[in-house]
């Protein structure tokens with residue numbers, strides 16, 4: 001087994017301010033960045049704050065920026081860097097720092113609460129739901145999400161634009177809207193909820209200009225842009241410009257007004 005000493009710059013501080021601190025830390029074969037951060041805690045910086053749980057890429061809590069790229073620390077092998085490289089670890093930039101590498105990701109939980117849940121079909125009971133396999137497969141891709149919020153962090157709509165946060169749900173939650181809108185058993189429309197309209201008017205779908213940066217950082221390999229956001233945009237536009245949909249909405253509005 002070979003080991004070497006790697007140079008690290010780790011951001012230390014809190015909401016009032018902070019900066020990068022230099023460390024030299026031992027690295028052994030097969031280790032990931034989270035191992036090194038733990039060794040740093042154990043040997044040189046016992047008060048370093050870092051959030052983690054599973055160390056298996058499944059809990060989504062060890063998100064940070066490594067050399068400026070949003071990544072899971074537990075899934076980033078040290079072997080992807082050269083031994084000469086200085087590795088910089090900073091907290092997620094789009095969210096407020098709590099301390100050191102820990103950020104307050106409450107923005108995401110607030111956005112999650114704004115997406116109305118699946119509406120079960122009135123005529124079917126539990127156990128009576130039937131779906132085609134391709135519909136199951138489609139939503140299954142989105143359900144691999146581990147809520148690491150790397151996609152939320154990297155999206156340029158909010159990354160440097162705090163002012164956009166109230167109007168924009170971010171890729172993770174627009175993907176949730178898309179998943180529900182594609183769900184063949186979702187009865188939201190019957191209860192008067194138009195998910196395509198809310199995607200535009202309430203969750204900020206129009207802010208997304210399909211740069212695909214969210215897809216690039218997703219550790220689950222979910223094709224957020226191609227399979228969720230672009231289809232949702234297409235359906236939202238169809239709804240807006242389809243003359244029959246337009247006429248239907250006018251008639252329904254007139255019915256309500258009379």
Ligand code: SF4
Pocket residue numbers: 154155156157170171207208209210211212213214215225229
């Ligand atoms: S594709 Fe849309 S949601 Fe994803 S990073 Fe780009 S602008 Fe943001």
Ligand code: SF4
Pocket residue numbers: 144145146147148149150151152172214217218219220221222224
């Ligand atoms: S969609 Fe991917 S990047 Fe976004 S929160 Fe889920 S797992 Fe993380």
Ligand code: FES
Pocket residue numbers: 052053054055056057058059060061062063072073074075
């Ligand atoms: S510690 Fe759970 S995803 Fe990294």
